[in-house]
Amino acid sequence: MRQLLALALVAASALTAAAADFRIETRVFAPGEEEPASQSVTLFTGGAAYDFRDADHRVTIFRPGAADKPGRFVLLDTTREYRTEIGADRVAIATTKLRRWAAVHKDPFLRFTGDPSFDQAFDADTGEMRFVSKQMSYRLVTMPVASREAMKELRAFLDAYAQLHTLLEAGLPPAPRMLVNEALANRDVVPIEVELYSGLIEGEPDLRAEHLVTWILSRDDRHRIDQTNRRLAEYKSVENTEFSKFAHRLADETDVEETTTR
Known part of the structure; x- marks a missing residue:
């Protein structure tokens, strides 16, 4: 359960003529903890x-x-x-099959992750969004996106990364977070705070994330990107299975049969 909740917090589209440059710092907190359990920069x-x-x-x-x-x-x-490459289409096929399997599972929580549905609410004055269900709920604080190009890039990355993370970490379907991503894109807003609950929005959240969004890249950011691009040529190219112990799922598309029920 905790692994799925972490995935749900995790969260660029087709190239455009005027692609946006921006950065997002993310810190994820476990219940009652003041220090982040994980940090990332995108x-x-x-x-x-x-x-x-x-x-x-x-x-x-x-x-x-x-x-x-x-x-x-x-x-x-x-x-x-090491470096390895994975086609986003292969990732999408595998997670689609996983989602279909979960959608017919006898366990209510698994079934929800395969075919999620939320009661949604948005407060335009405060930027608060709520996605509520008995199985899982989100509360987000949002702010307007800087441009449509940035929104497209962010939406595509969040959806694609959620699916990749599911496979690499042997997680459950990312469909709930992808519904949230869709709603954010429809409102042209980005999250700056996210709370995730394992049921209704009551008490302390199971996980909390803070996002610091900056609509410009610094000199250090660009140096980091340049350094990463140099590593692409320097690192040894390996098969997916050698890179990650879970990546064999990609080669098989998924270990889960579409018609499996438990």
């Missing part, structure tokens, strides 16, 4: 997204597809100096 530039998670020694680069071509992920292991 840099958006030229239509691509660079996600840095120092604790995992992993960098994830997402490059959206152009025309009829699917997007791609490049994963860098900065400790072993």
Whole structure:
């Protein structure tokens, strides 16, 4: 359960002529903790997204597809100096099958993750959004996005990364968070605070995230991106299975059969 909730907090589209440059710092907190359980920085530039998670020694680069071509992920292991590539279309196929499996599961929580539905509310004055269900609920504080280009890039990255994270971490379907992402895009807002509850919105959240959004990249940010691009040429290219113990799911598309019920 905790693993799924962490995934739900995690969260660039087709290339445009005027791609946006911006950054998002994320800190995720466990209940009652003042120090973050995890931290990351995601840099958006030229239509691509660079996600840095120092604790995992992993960098994830997402490059959206152009025309009829699917997007791609490049994963860098900065400790072993490995890199691997994964097609976003393969990731989407695998998570779709996982979602179909969960949607017919006898467990109510699993069934919800496969076919989620929320009662939604948005307060335009405060920017607060609520997504409520008996199985899982979100409360978000939002702010207006700087541009439509930034919104498109952010939405595509959040959806794609949620699906990738599900496979690499052997998680459950990301459909609940993807519904939230859709609602954010429809309102042209980005989250600056996210609270996740394992039921109705009552008491302390199970997980909380803070997002610091800056609509410009610093010189250090651009240096970090340049350094990462150099590593793409320097690191050893390996198969998905060698990069991650869970990545064999991609080769098989999914270990879960669509018609499986328990």
